[in-house]
Amino acid sequence: MTGDLLLADLRLLAPEVLLAVGAMAFLMVGAYTRAQDGAARIVSLLTLALFLVAALVSIFYVPSEGGTAFQGALIVDDFSRYAKAAVLLAAFISLILAQNYLEQEKLAKFEYPILMALSVLGMTIMVSANDLITMYMGLELQSLALYVLAAFNRDSLRASEAGLKYFVLGALSSGLLLYGASLIYGFSGTTNFAGIAEAVAAEPSLGLMFGMIFLLSGLAFKISAAPFHMWTPDVYEGSPTPVTAFFATAPKLAAMALIARVLMQPFAEMVHDWQQVVMVLSVLSMAVGAFGALTQTNIKRLLAYSSIGNMGFALVGLAAGTSIGLWALLLYLTLYVISVAGSFGIVLSMRRSDGMVERIEDLAGLAQTRPGLGWSMTALMLSIGGLPFFVGFFGKLFVFYAAVSSGLIIFTVIAGLLSVVSMAYYLRVVKVIWFDEPDGSSFLPATFSVNAVVLVTGSATVALLPFMYVMFRFVMQAGSGLG
Incomplete structure (x- = not known):
């Protein structure tokens, strides 16, 4: 036995x-x-x-x-x-x-x-x-x-x-x-x-x-x-x-x-106690991420502040304290991981003859010199930022929906405003890629594996849209298993 x-x-x-x-x-x-x-x-x-x-x-x-x-x-x-x-x-x-x-x-x-x-x-x-x-x-x-x-x-x-x-x-x-x-x-x-x-x-x-x-x-x-x-x-x-x-x-x-x-x-029975703590952590994270990233010049530091902010948005779903909030949280994290993996794939492609570079300004004119990387980075940044018509938008939409369905209206409004602020630094990266003049040097060709990750994740920001219903079913089943 x-x-x-x-x-x-x-x-x-x-x-x-x-x-x-x-x-x-x-x-x-x-x-x-x-x-x-x-x-x-x-x-x-x-x-x-x-x-x-x-x-x-x-x-x-x-x-x-x-x-x-x-x-x-x-x-x-x-x-x-x-x-x-x-x-x-x-x-x-x-x-x-x-x-x-x-x-x-x-x-x-x-x-x-x-x-x-x-x-x-x-x-x-x-x-x-x-x-x-x-x-x-x-x-x-x-x-x-x-x-x-x-x-x-x-x-x-x-x-x-x-x-x-x-x-x-x-x-x-x-x-x-x-x-x-x-x-x-x-x-x-x-x-x-x-x-x-x-x-x-x-x-x-x-x-x-x-x-x-x-x-x-x-x-x-x-x-x-x-x-x-x-x-x-x-x-x-x-x-x-x-x-x-x-x-x-x-x-x-x-x-x-x-x-x-x-x-x-x-601690399910103490939901009204920990809900307040989670909302404070969420608002602080979204604010620190949004305003901290605005002044960054290093792409890895910018993605660090983006990570802080995005964990704040993920906590919006958890703050709802419901099964809806749980599956919205899982959906948000899944879509975020896809986009951020692709973003770091592009950072790993930022190699020149003298070594790796990490400054945001090194992406200048990327849309002209490496159109594939330029389009992919644009899609990934806009998806992480939650712009409509990219999958990241649905992540934010449903964590906000979960919070609203739990009656957290003011909290959701604050999260929405901070989401608008956070778009500023994503759009700044897009502006550098598309409108700044390249400095004459270009990145060395990346390996097949890195290019494959960038291509798949960049395409996924749009290509996953027809399959969102399937993803909803998976995360709903997973979320109901805990909630």
């Missing part, structure tokens, strides 16, 4: 098992492959296959009815299955973008894809966490790998500084999170989410509310929501560009999914 239960648990957690075994096996492959360049290439290809297989396993092999594993420590439902598949596909795209850059910058080492795999393992544990201890294990496994990735270019002072800042501030966020978890445990008597939900329903005490606020503060750091955003611009700018692309996609999606699970399950 025990063996049958173990097999059932392992089937529920098949993606995590694959990632853990694969990462350890690939570590051995890299360590025992003599040629360093060959090891990096082999392990990267194996890790790409691992991400793709794990995503397919999450969708097709894990039982659709879900359940809990390891005595309730982890939970598998439609919400977690969707989030895992999205995280794995985002990691797959990020690793594709990294290959050529790492080789050109002499950073191609087999440890890079293994660190990514371990980080993604932490993310999949996060989205399935059903216990405070499991949640913390997933968060730290993700974070420790990301700290190393941020400083992966050891010869770069900027990268070393980025890794150190991320580590120090990450330790602060872990302290906040653990203090909140200890308060929750002290006032509920359990670390299991179902037990906490029972304690909250029986007596929603002030201690539980304070614990929830500290816990949410620690988690807000992971999505770079203001006022816990201070690490984001420096770390985005200093880290190697493919690492920054990874930071901006999979970890944000996983952390936001975890926040949604924590608030909508153990």
Whole structure:
């Protein structure tokens, strides 16, 4: 009987098992492959296959009815299955973008894809966490790998500084999170989410509310929501560009999914308490992102502030506190990840004979010198900004709809106004691409893989429009699984 239960648990957690075994096996492959360049290439290809297989396993092999594993420590439902598949596909795209850059910058080492795999393992544990201890294990496994990735270019002072800042501030966020978890445990008597939900329903005490606020503060750091955003611009700018692309996609999606699970399950009865906190985080993030990006000259810093603002817009859906808000949140994050991955693909294409360039003014005249990149970057910027006739518009439309349907009218109006402000810096990039004169030099041709990512994601900003109904069905099913 025990063996049958173990097999059932392992089937529920098949993606995590694959990632853990694969990462350890690939570590051995890299360590025992003599040629360093060959090891990096082999392990990267194996890790790409691992991400793709794990995503397919999450969708097709894990039982659709879900359940809990390891005595309730982890939970598998439609919400977690969707989030895992999205995280794995985002990691797959990020690793594709990294290959050529790492080789050109002499950073191609087999440890890079293994660190990514371990980080993604932490993310999949996060989205399935059903216990405070499991949640913390997933968060730290993700974070420790990301700290190393941020400083992966050891010869770069900027990268070393980025890794150190991320580590120090990450330790602060872990302290906040653990203090909140200890308060929750002290006032509920359990670390299991179902037990906490029972304690909250029986007596929603002030201690539980304070614990929830500290816990949410620690988690807000992971999505770079203001006022816990201070690490984001420096770390985005200093880290190697493919690492920054990874930071901006999979970890944000996983952390936001975890926040949604924590608030909508153990603290569902305290919705009117945490709703106020989420709205404050949302407004601050949208404001910091909108106004902070206006003065940026570095494209990676601009995308960092864009990330802060977009996490604020995603929180608009969560603030609704309904199943509509949950599926709107998932839709928004999915469309955002597609667009931001393409944007970083274009940043990785900004290479000249003297090396990589990152200034916004280096995009001048891109529509004339590289029309394909110019059109793609235009579509991606306008989609992230939420302009109508691009898929990003539907992301914002439905998070706003979720907030309005919950009666948060003033909050939605503020979000709409800040969305208009944020369009200014996206349009500024478009203006540089189309109306500024090129300086005479052009970017070197990008690799096929980077061009493919840029082409697919740029086209997706419009090409996905006829398939929005299909996406609605997927995210509605996932959102109803949690709400």
